[in-house]
Amino acid sequence: MSAVRTTIGIFGQGRLGAAIAQAAAAAPDLEVVWTVDGPADPPPVDVALDASTAAAVPAHLEWALATGSGLVIGATGWELPDLAARVGDRIGVLTAPNFSLAVALMARLAKVLGRFAALDPELDPYLLDHHHRLKADAPSGTARRLAAALMEGCPRKTETTSGTAAPHQLSLAVLRAGAEFGTHTVGLDGPAETLTLTHQARSRLVFAQGALRAARWLKGRKGLHTFDACAAETLDPLFGDLS
């Protein structure tokens, strides 16, 4: 008797969506029931993955609520302030500006870097975001997540700027050029030393595999979740006994 497979749908068949479809086709526990690359009303699935565009995310949330499907939102650049209230415990929704486990680790470390910068006003935390020339949003969803982590750790920084940074501003530089899959650096710059931490994606496979990890994790769950919660199962044990 064969095991029950998780049914998957994929919104968006561009760079990310195609990579997810390719990875899912090779996963014996998953069944890709549909992929769509434009407005559509597909049938319910266990979990749909949104790899489309910011503008399409609200309609995909409406679809998920109407069909009772789980939804993993990988698209970036959208804002839905009432998302938690709308989701409630009706369905499961997971938001993920970056599907890389290493980036989830980086976000944790960014918070610690922020805390370190908070000890000394001469230490400036900063962020760099480099992506391919076709990326629609800037800063990236990942850069926004990392900026939030740095600012949580360093409360004197309350907003980002791409220009000259006032003391309360976090300097965030965006580069859109070439074919870069996604490179982010968090750094500290002080009078006598610097510290940097860089993540560079070498393939979209890392995002595709993370998207499938998120779908498996979300199946059977209700409520609003983040990829950080999914990653915590792997990352939490790494933070024991750091002395």
Ligand SMILES: NC(=O)C1=CN([C@@H]2O[C@H](COP(=O)(O)OP(=O)(O)OC[C@H]3O[C@@H](n4cnc5c(N)ncnc54)[C@H](O)[C@@H]3O)[C@@H](O)[C@H]2O)C=CC1
């Ligand atoms: N969370 C993560 O780890 C990652 C997130 N992304 C994000 O994923 C999104 C897609 O990125 P790419 O694949 O590079 O863009 P892309 O432009 O290559 O693909 C987007 C696709 O969505 C399709 N689309 C547009 N409206 C749609 C709708 N209503 N329903 C279904 N499909 C629709 C377009 O036809 C296009 O093929 C972006 O927001 C990007 O920032 C990208 C890579 C990794």
Ligand SMILES: O=C(O)C1=N[C@H](C(=O)O)C[C@H](O)C1
């Ligand atoms: O559009 C992309 O390509 C990527 N987008 C995500 C983001 O906005 O952070 C994640 C990754 O960096 C690639």
